[in-house]
Amino acid sequence: xxxxxxxxxxxxxxxxxxxxxxxxxxxxxxxxxxxxxxxxxxxxxxxxxxxxxxxxxxxxxxxxxxxxxxxxxxxxxxxxxxxxxxxxxxxxxxxxxxxxxxxxxxxxxxxxxxxxxxxxxxxxxxxxxxxxxxxxxxxxxxxxxxxxxxxxxxxxxxxxxxxxxxxxxxxxxxxxxxxxxxxxxxxxxxxxxxxxxxxxxxxxxxxxxxxxxxxxxxxxxxxxxxxxxxxxxxxxxxxxxxxxxxxxxxxxxxxxxxxxxxxxxxxxxx
Ligand SMILES: Nc1ncnc2c1ncn2[C@@H]1O[C@H](COP(=O)(O)OP(=O)(O)OP(=O)(O)O)[C@@H](O)[C@H]1O
Numbered sequence: 001x002x003x004x005x006x007x008x009x010x011x012x013x014x015x016x017x018x019x020x021x022x023x024x025x026x027x028x029x030x031x032x033x034x035x036x037x038x039x040x041x042x043x044x045x046x047x048x049x050x051x052x053x054x055x056x057x058x059x060x061x062x063x064x065x066x067x068x069x070x071x072x073x074x075x076x077x078x079x080x081x082x083x084x085x086x087x088x089x090x091x092x093x094x095x096x097x098x099x100x101x102x103x104x105x106x107x108x109x110x111x112x113x114x115x116x117x118x119x120x121x122x123x124x125x126x127x128x129x130x131x132x133x134x135x136x137x138x139x140x141x142x143x144x145x146x147x148x149x150x151x152x153x154x155x156x157x158x159x160x161x162x163x164x165x166x167x168x169x170x171x172x173x174x175x176x177x178x179x180x181x182x183x184x185x186x187x188x189x190x191x192x193x194x195x196x197x198x199x200x201x202x203x204x205x206x207x208x209x210x211x212x213x214x215x216x217x218x219x220x221x222x223x224x225x226x227x228x229x230x231x232x233x234x235x236x237x238x239x240x241x242x243x244x245x246x247x248x249x250x251x252x253x254x255x256x257x258x259x260x261x262x263x264x265x266x267x268x269x270x
Contacts, residue, residue, distance in 0.1 A: 001025050002047065002165065002197065007056030008221075009042050016042040018221035019056070026164070029191045030199045031212035031229075035241050039221040040201040044167045047199070048082050049073060060164070078105035081158035083168040087150040091143030095134070095153050098142050099125040102157035121160075128156035132186050148179025155186045165197040166190060173203065184211050205237055 002024040009017040017039040024030055032040045045051040047058060049065065058065040060079075068076050081102070089098045103121045117125075129135040132152040137145060142153060151171060158166050168187060172180040188211055191198045202208045208215055209229040217225030217232070217240045225236055 001061065003059045004047075005057045005059070007043075007046060007053045007058060009039075009046060009051060010054045015221050017046065017053075020221075020223050022216065022223065022226070024197060024199065026197055027191070027195045028197050028199075028214060029188065029212050030197075030214045030216060031208035032199065032201045032216045032218060033203075033205060033208050033240065034218035036203075038218040040218055041169050043218070044082075044169050044199060044201055047165075048077060048080055048167055050082070074105065078161050079163050080165040080167055081161045081163040083151070083154050083158055083166060083171050085170040085173040087147070087154045089142040089150055089153055089157075091141065093142060094139050095129065095142055095145070096122070096125055096138040098153055099128055099157045099160055102160040105161065124160050125156070128159045129153070131159070131189070132156055146179070147175050148182055151175065151179070151183045152186055155183070155190065159190055159194070163196060165199065168198065168200040170201050170203065172207070180207070187211070205232075205241070
C-alpha cells in the first residue's frame, strides 16, 4: 500500500500540491487527471523523490519514502519505476542495452559499472521486449525508433526492474492514437499480468476512464475527485478540466479486453 499523508510541495511562493492524502492499494491501476498545472507531475515525482515534498509523508509498506537517502533512496527508485512523456532512453545505445539499464540495481556494483550483463539478464531483457512485440528491434539504436516503439522500450526497461509500482507521467502525450492504444495496453498488461501497481497521469479523460480502476482528479494542487471512473459525472469532469474540457473529453481508443489476469512475478519473464 502506498500512503500519502498531507503531502504538499511549494516552488517559491507557488503551491503545486496542497495537502494531498491518498492510499493506493497494491495492484491498482490509478489514473491521475486534471487540467494543465493541476499538480499531477509534481505528485508523481514526489512519490519517486525526483521532487521532495515541502511537508507531509509518503510511506510504502513499512518504508518511509520521505526520509530515504543514499542507497536506500536508489533502492526505492528501483522499486517504483518512472515512465516519462519523452521516454528518456539513451538514443545512441541499442534497444537491448537500454532495457538492460533497468537491471542495474539487480547486478553487483562491479558488474554494473562495467556493464557486464549475464546471459540471464539478457534473456530477461529480450523476454520483456517480446512481451511488447519489439524483440526484433533489440539491436537497433533507440533513437531510430518511432515514439510508440520508444515508449514500449521504456516500459520494458521499467518491467525488468521488477518494480512494485510504475509511475507513468503522461506516457502517451506525444503519441498518435494507434501508438497510444499500444502503450496503454502495455501498461494494462503489466498491471493485470504481474500485479504491479500503475499510477498514470493522463490528460485524456476517455483514456483514463477506459483503462483505470480508480481516478484521482486534481485541481490547483488538491484532490477534488477520488473514485471509480463511473462515479465521475460529465459535470464533475467539466469542472475539473474547465476550459480544457473539449480537448480532455475527446474520444480515445478502447483498451484490450481484461482477460487472463494471472498474477506472476516479473522475474517469471523467462
Ligand atoms: N520546478 C518547478 N519550479 C517552479 N514551478 C513549478 C515547478 N514544477 C512545477 N511547477 C509549477 O507547479 C504547478 C503544478 O505543475 P505540474 O507540472 O505538477 O502540473 P501538471 O498537472 O502535471 O501539469 P501538466 O499536465 O501541464 O504537466 C504549475 O503551476 C507549475 O508551473
